[in-house]
Amino acid sequence: MSEEKLSAKLDQVTGGLKEAAGKLVGDKKTEVEGLVEKTAGKAKELADEATDKAKELADEAKGAVEGAVEGLKNVFGK
Secondary structure, eight states, rough: OOOHHHHHHHHHHHHHHHHHHHHTOOHHHHHHHHHHHHHHHHHHHHHHHHHHHHHHHHHHHHHHHHHHHHHHHHHHHO
């Protein structure tokens, strides 16, 4: 697991614990802070997944273009 993914998961876990602690003791401020941390961690995780997917799609597109160029070279003999 990458450092970014681990950090995002850690934020989600600590935020969830903080949220639960706030609920348990009736401290709305702590509860909301935990919810915010948990949500930020999930946002980081989703952004990391989107970045990975974008890189994957870029690599696929690059491969397709390179394949098309090779095909054209074969057709036109250059």
